[in-house]
Amino acid sequence: MSSAEEPSSRCGWAEKITGxxxxxxxxxxxLAGIFITVLLxxxxxxxxxxxxxxxxxxxxxxxxxxxxxxxxIGASVMTRLRIDFAVTLLSDHLPPKWVARLRALATAMSLAFAIGFLVMCWVWMDPAGIASHGFDAQGYAAETFNFLYTEKxxxxxxxxxxVNLILPIFAVTLIVHCAANLLEDLGIARKREQVSLTTAEGAA
Structure with a gap:
């Protein structure tokens, strides 16, 4: 593969992730609109x-x-739109180049957290374990003392x-959103959706 083809290929998979x-x-x-309506x-x-x-x-x-x-669901949306809470004490005193680097570092840390959270959900819910017991919740609980599938x-x-399925779902969506944000921060993918705090306040 030539050097001219490599960047386009790299941007191609990056655009798929952001898409x-x-x-x-x-x-x-x-879904957030539906849940708000149901809640009200x-x-x-x-x-x-x-x-x-x-x-x-x-x-x-x-x-x-x-x-x-x-x-x-709202936390996942806020992560992608970059309107989650942030402490800007350090970034307010840095040049734009270092602010971009700091943002990328923070996004990478969020991605690491999301991956760790998904691993925790996998260990806790243990889909391979419950499947190996033929989806027999009582037998699985008796052997592993994991009563997740027997409780109501x-x-x-x-x-x-x-009810707890929202946790692994959130972990997966958070991984995708953080990966997309990181690709945008590194300039590998074009920025698709970003709402600043000023824009959000103006819309409100």
Whole structure:
């Protein structure tokens, strides 16, 4: 492969990663809207039923789960849009070149965290282990003392592993978003989506 072809090839796979990140971002925005609507509806029904002295107890738990999923989805969106919280005490006093390097370093650290978080989810949820037991939750729990697949929520009685699926999902989306951000910071891929704090405040 010639040197002239190598940069285009490198940018090609980088653009695929940023494109995947954008597709995930659009899905996350749509899901966030759904969860916000569901959460508001649950809270409204909860207020009305409690005022009427006929409370529906499972609504409290459903609201908590909706808020948890919304929080993780929102955190993933904020990471890609670069509107998450940041301490700029050091970067405010650095030249632009070093600010870019510091941003890339911070993004790389976030990517490392996301990968570590995914590994933790894999060890905790142990999909290979539960599959090796023929998806027998009781047998798996008896041997490994991992009761994730036998526990259920208190009022809704949903399997807790379904509720906890947001954790590995968040880890995967965070990896993709951090990888896309890092490729943009390093100049390997063109910047597709970036919202500064000033822009966000102006839109508000």
């Amino acid at each position: 995947l990140s954008q597709a995930i971002l659009r899905s996350e925005k749509f 509806a649950l809270i409204l029904v909860n207020v009305v039923t409690r005022f009427a002295k006929v409370p529906i107890y499972w609504i409290d738990e459903a609201s908590i789960f909706a808020m948890i999923w919304l929080g993780f 929520t208190q009022t809704l009685e949903w399997p807790t592993w379904i």
